[in-house]
Amino acid sequence: MGYLAEQFKRSFAVAKKNVRIYYSKGPVIVFGLIFPLFLFLAYTIGRNMPLEELLPGLIGMTTFFTATSVGPSIMPWETRSKTLEKLVCCPVTPWAILLGDMFSSFLFGLAISLIPLLFTLTLNIGLLNFIILLFGLVLATLCFSALSVLLSAYPPTDNPSTVMMISSLVKFPLVFVSGVFISIGQMPFLGRIIASFSPLTYFTDLTRHLILTVGYYPLILDFSMVAIFTLIFLVAAVKLHEKTLTKRIS
Numbered sequence: 001m002g003y004l005a006e007q008f009k010r011s012f013a014v015a016k017k018n019v020r021i022y023y024s025k026g027p028v029i030v031f032g033l034i035f036p037l038f039l040f041l042a043y044t045i046g047r048n049m050p051l052e053e054l055l056p057g058l059i060g061m062t063t064f065f066t067a068t069s070v071g072p073s074i075m076p077w078e079t080r081s082k083t084l085e086k087l088v089c090c091p092v093t094p095w096a097i098l099l100g101d102m103f104s105s106f107l108f109g110l111a112i113s114l115i116p117l118l119f120t121l122t123l124n125i126g127l128l129n130f131i132i133l134l135f136g137l138v139l140a141t142l143c144f145s146a147l148s149v150l151l152s153a154y155p156p157t158d159n160p161s162t163v164m165m166i167s168s169l170v171k172f173p174l175v176f177v178s179g180v181f182i183s184i185g186q187m188p189f190l191g192r193i194i195a196s197f198s199p200l201t202y203f204t205d206l207t208r209h210l211i212l213t214v215g216y217y218p219l220i221l222d223f224s225m226v227a228i229f230t231l232i233f234l235v236a237a238v239k240l241h242e243k244t245l246t247k248r249i250s
Contacts (some may be wrong), residue, residue, distance in 0.1 A: 007096040014092070014100025015107065022070050022077070023108045032069055032112045036062040052123050056207035057180045058116045059137070064175065064200050067109030067141050071148025072167040073160035074101050075241075079248045080158040094245055095238045098149050102234070105145035113137055125211055133210040136223065140203040143226050146233035147199070153240035156247040179204045184216035192216075199229035 022028070040058045078084035087097055117137055120130060151167045177191065178200035184192055195201045206222040209215035215222070 007093055008099070010090075010092040011096045011099040011103060014087070014097055015103035018074060018101060018104035019107060022074060023104060028070060028108075029112075032066040032108065033115070035069075036065050051119065052211055055116065055119055055123075055211055056204055059113065059207050060178070060180050060200055060204040061175060062116050063109060063113040063137060063140050063203065064144050064171070066112045067105050067144035068148040068151070068167065068171055069105075070108065071101060071105035071145060072151040072163050074104075075152040075248070076158050076160040076163050079156075080160075084248055088245070094242055098234075098237055098241055101152070102142075102145045102149050102237075105148045106141050109141045109145060110138065113141060120211060123211065129210045133207065136203065136206045136210070136226070139223065139226050139230070140199070140206075143199050143203075143230040143233065146230050146237060150233045150237040150240070153237055153244060156244035158248070174198050174200055177201075179216070183208065199226055199233075202226050202229075 036058070040054075040061060044054055075084070078087070088094075114137075117134065120133065125133075148167075151170060152163055155162065155166075157163065177194050178198040179187070179195055180200065184195055184201065184205060187195060202217065202222040202225040205215045205217050206219065206226070209219045209222065217225075
């Protein structure tokens with residue numbers, strides 16, 4: 001038990017280092033705020049829709065893009081700057097390093113995602129629904145942070161642009177098939193099947209449940225699937241990074 005506690009403590013040290021070096025930069029913060037906003041505006045301009053119908057998509061996009069914005073490129077940056085070798089030489093396990101990367105993505109994503117969430121306070125959704133929505137936001141941010149760590153696993157390169165390109169090829173299709181712009185119920189049958197394989201689908205549906213009181217899946221299924229995806233992404237990330245770690249430092 002003491003060993004695990006010590007590793008978790010070192011994970012938070014890694015997360016603190018990541019926040020200081022990679023996340024607390026003006027361009028990174030501005031990108032985290034502006035990019036989802038402009039993507040959202042491109043969808044909403046010209047449409048006469050009330051705020052409560054717009055918020056689920058805005059919250060979903062902001063959470064997804066901020067939690068996965070920098071995480072995929074951390075490992076290549078660490079490899080290029082040779083700091084990964086220093087980390088590996090320290091008494092910290094690979095999974096603890098990855099947890100640190102995940103925690104830093106989580107903190108960054110949660111801090112920015114709280115901004116659109118606060119707009120729900122102007123709506124009459126009730127205190128209980130707001131608390132449940134906040135819990136769902138925390139869980140979804142963990143899930144997308146785990147995905148960002150997974151996206152950094154392959155290829156084992158020291159070129160951040162390569163990883164970010166592959167990451168974008170994964171993230172952008174997920175946004176368009178996850179019910180952010182079109183609700184799941186309005187999709188064709190094949191679209192609903194594809195959407196069911198995206199964690200963003202369940203988080204967006206969760207926000208629609210709690211803001212609009214209308215969702216496609218049961219609320220308990222939305223929470224369960226986000227939690228399951230989190231576990232899958234984290235386990236897969238640890239396994240893949242264990243295989244590619246020696247290639248990075250060789």
